[in-house]
Amino acid sequence: MNKSFVVGSILGAIVVTSGAAFAGYKYLGAANSAEVISAKELHKTIKTPRQECHDEQVTRTKQPKDTNRLAGTGIGAVVGGLLGNQVGGGSGKVLATVAGAAAGGFAGNKIEQKVQQGNTYTETEQRCVTAYDSSELPAGYQVVYLLNGKQHHVHMDHDPGKSIPLKDGQIVIDTK
Numbered sequence: 001m002n003k004s005f006v007v008g009s010i011l012g013a014i015v016v017t018s019g020a021a022f023a024g025y026k027y028l029g030a031a032n033s034a035e036v037i038s039a040k041e042l043h044k045t046i047k048t049p050r051q052e053c054h055d056e057q058v059t060r061t062k063q064p065k066d067t068n069r070l071a072g073t074g075i076g077a078v079v080g081g082l083l084g085n086q087v088g089g090g091s092g093k094v095l096a097t098v099a100g101a102a103a104g105g106f107a108g109n110k111i112e113q114k115v116q117q118g119n120t121y122t123e124t125e126q127r128c129v130t131a132y133d134s135s136e137l138p139a140g141y142q143v144v145y146l147l148n149g150k151q152h153h154v155h156m157d158h159d160p161g162k163s164i165p166l167k168d169g170q171i172v173i174d175t176k
Helices: 003-031 070-085 091-117
Strands: 033-061 120-147 150-156 163-167
Touching: 033 150, 070 091, 120 163
Parallel strands: none
Antiparallel strands: 033 120, 033 163, 120 150
């Protein structure tokens, strides 16, 4: 026999045997796993509340001691009555005194009201609002796989890679 023929035959046998072994391995591997078509990573948004506070200047009106403004009304009435008494004579003098007292009392009341409204003080108050911090957390994978010629979907807590193992014709999700 020719030496080239023997070497060629041996090399040919090796190539054919290797090809058959590889095809058998692929066939057995395919029967033990499902092919992964896609694995999309999922996330969920978590909102965490927190207090956000700041100081704010607040102006307040002091509580008046004379809430009915009697002092202003009284002083205004006396001054108005004295001024009205200076006008006219006889019975007109009495009428001018009464009218002056009434007008003075009204004016005194309004003057004291303005003084009380202007009697203010400022203090610092802390104002707080609830603010939210957002963060993304992993929520697993949405996996599409091919089994027996049909596409299926499953949620997994990890990336399965290129294939999902099978046991008794069913996928094995938990490989721990």
